[in-house]
Amino acid sequence: MQNPLKPNHLAKRIDHQKSAASSLPKSLSEKCSELNQLTQEMKALLGRGLPEEILKSLWVVKYEEGLLVLSVQSQTAANHLRYQSNNLINILKEQSLTFSVLKNIDVIVTYPASIDHLNENQDYSNLHSNQSNLALSKGGSHDKRGLTETTKRTITHTLEHVIKDERLKASLKRLIKPD
Known part of the structure; x- marks a missing residue:
């Protein structure tokens, strides 16, 4: 006789998941x-x-x-x-x-999982890679590059909490400001 808590092979996927996660x-x-x-x-x-x-x-x-x-x-x-x-x-x-x-x-x-990464229906074909700290500027020229938002946030956080030298702070602020 089959276990009454375990769904049979004809059950929907959600029923199998509920059964597996029950304990x-x-x-x-x-x-x-x-x-x-x-x-x-x-x-x-x-x-x-x-x-x-x-x-x-x-x-x-x-x-x-x-x-x-x-x-x-x-x-x-x-x-x-x-x-x-x-x-x-x-x-x-x-x-x-x-x-x-x-x-x-x-x-x-440990970085928290993002819901976007868990979405099965997401189209990954048109996402751009963010592996470099430098991103192409809006003009698309390879000569003119800007910092990614992640890099800008990191520099801003470092400015606020770590760096004490005012000249270095001023230089880094100029670096992260858009032209």
Whole structure:
């Protein structure tokens, strides 16, 4: 006799997907709960010491044998956590029994999936490649190139948060302004 929760081969695709997603394997479910609990504990311990934008995207993705692997959604946040890792280790070891054997923190960057990338009906044939930091200007000339929007945002962010030299700031502002 067939399992009543499992749709037969004539069922619609959505019924098969519902059936497959109805429950996670127990070991995977327990691991997700454990990592979620570790994430919440870590956010509670470091809530006053880290910027809110880092805390929003911070997740514990692994904690075994004294190694803690954290995931954030920006390279800037990852660099900040890597720079502060020794201080974070000391704070976590002092304030929590869970992290008492912590020896090392690794940080990875995970970028959120875009809905556009998941759309099955999207026509990829007319999308232009954005692999270069320089894009052709509106005139289409190879001699006159402009910066991509991503590069402009990166430079603007760096101007606001990193660079202290006023002459360098002025030069970079001129670089990102359109002609």
